[in-house]
Amino acid sequence: MINNPFIFKRPLKPDEFVNREDQINIGLRCLNNSEPSVVIGDPHIGKTSFLKYLLNIVKDDKNFSNTIFSFIDTQMIGSEFTLSQFWKEAFAPLKKYVHDQLSFLYEIFELVEKNNYGNFVLEKLFLKLENHDWRYMLFIDELDFLFTHKVLNSAEFWGGLRSLSSRLDSFNIMCASRKTIIQMNQLTAEISAGSPFFNTFMRIPLYNLTEDNSNILIKRSENTFFKHDYNFIKEISGGHPYLLQTASSKLWDFYNINIDINNYSNIYEKVGREIFNELESHFLDTWNNWDNAFRKVITIIALEQLSDAQLSHHFSIERLAETPQDFLSERQKLLDSGIIKKNGSNNYVVTSKAFLWWLADEIKRNVRDESEFKNWLQINEIDWVITRGNKKKLIKFVNKLLDVVGKGSMTLIQSFAKAMGEEVGKNIH
Ligand SMILES: Nc1ncnc2c1ncn2[C@@H]1O[C@H](COP(=O)(O)OP(=O)(O)OP(=O)(O)O)[C@@H](O)[C@H]1O
Ligand SMILES: [Mg+2]
Numbered sequence: 001m002i003n004n005p006f007i008f009k010r011p012l013k014p015d016e017f018v019n020r021e022d023q024i025n026i027g028l029r030c031l032n033n034s035e036p037s038v039v040i041g042d043p044h045i046g047k048t049s050f051l052k053y054l055l056n057i058v059k060d061d062k063n064f065s066n067t068i069f070s071f072i073d074t075q076m077i078g079s080e081f082t083l084s085q086f087w088k089e090a091f092a093p094l095k096k097y098v099h100d101q102l103s104f105l106y107e108i109f110e111l112v113e114k115n116n117y118g119n120f121v122l123e124k125l126f127l128k129l130e131n132h133d134w135r136y137m138l139f140i141d142e143l144d145f146l147f148t149h150k151v152l153n154s155a156e157f158w159g160g161l162r163s164l165s166s167r168l169d170s171f172n173i174m175c176a177s178r179k180t181i182i183q184m185n186q187l188t189a190e191i192s193a194g195s196p197f198f199n200t201f202m203r204i205p206l207y208n209l210t211e212d213n214s215n216i217l218i219k220r221s222e223n224t225f226f227k228h229d230y231n232f233i234k235e236i237s238g239g240h241p242y243l244l245q246t247a248s249s250k251l252w253d254f255y256n257i258n259i260d261i262n263n264y265s266n267i268y269e270k271v272g273r274e275i276f277n278e279l280e281s282h283f284l285d286t287w288n289n290w291d292n293a294f295r296k297v298i299t300i301i302a303l304e305q306l307s308d309a310q311l312s313h314h315f316s317i318e319r320l321a322e323t324p325q326d327f328l329s330e331r332q333k334l335l336d337s338g339i340i341k342k343n344g345s346n347n348y349v350v351t352s353k354a355f356l357w358w359l360a361d362e363i364k365r366n367v368r369d370e371s372e373f374k375n376w377l378q379i380n381e382i383d384w385v386i387t388r389g390n391k392k393k394l395i396k397f398v399n400k401l402l403d404v405v406g407k408g409s410m411t412l413i414q415s416f417a418k419a420m421g422e423e424v425g426k427n428i429h
Pocket of ligand 2: 047048049141142
């Protein structure tokens, strides 16, 4: 049996990673220049894979000789972990050297241990490293876990990381988080006495893959996929790497089990459903990770897109809004990250079809009648941006749309598969 080349259940090994050249270069620069940084991105965008890929480059790079790397996954940290336990874990790779190459650290290391890894002794240790031209680099994955940690979410911990990493060339830190820098600062605002903890961190945002990189990834199928399969996978995923891998993997499995392949509408419907079922929890995770402003803008875009596709006329909710400028900043962020794009008619659309299907279900789940819809508008804070007269228009529109969308995602998957299948038929005949 030939192995399925698509992986979506775990972070990738370096040779499985599709290159994100620009971000890798920023990451390398941060490590080399001793600038603290944080890799930021939505769930499953590839943060852990990115950290591991980068670590694999630098560990053999001669620019990083005399450098000790340490990788902490906070999922391995218990909820009662103390500051000393954290640093003990983080210094495990460094400690290995204290008896030979780094024997100049022997005394200070003992002092650090005796003083329970307090920031003052840590500084002395890093100064000593600096004087001997050595560096220590700490990678922290899943930083988010620490924002609610009983012990580590403290001024001593965050302040120490910030102050030591920004003042000393011998200590650098690279983290990964689902939160933005602003959110990270907000989460630690209560305990920060001075300026926000994360303002000194360089932001390395991870977005959806470009079209070229999406093609490179799908090409791992070798001869299994045709051009129309590439289109199917890209349409479903919108370039999100995890969605690309999931969609490719499911289609790959289908072709390797089924020999009789002729009706593409049926194939795409069947596989489309399977992909959707696999991705539902991921979309919920993404939705929960976003704040209301993001949810609001994406819902509005999805409603317009569904109206274009299902009612064949463009219903601009933005035009109903009292203050359309409220949408602009979030919309730009969604555009930058590749979650939405502009289509041929110059309208904004959700790039991943699977995500659009999920949003249709989310709307259906919450909105079965007019009063539920009013309630839902309020909860999601869409309510206040629409004028009262326009709200009536919006409700009328949604009622019509709900009739058409029918069974939610299932209807949408069916019509998408039908259109994709017909496209294949046209190209073959
Ligand atoms: N550069 C890449 N090339 C190809 N596939 C990728 C890439 N980055 C991520 N993926 C896909 O996304 C999946 C998730 O990757 P990863 O675990 O690194 O994401 P993450 O951002 O750390 O997720 P989480 O938010 O849960 O921590 C991988 O299993 C793989 O399918
Ligand atoms: Mg991760």
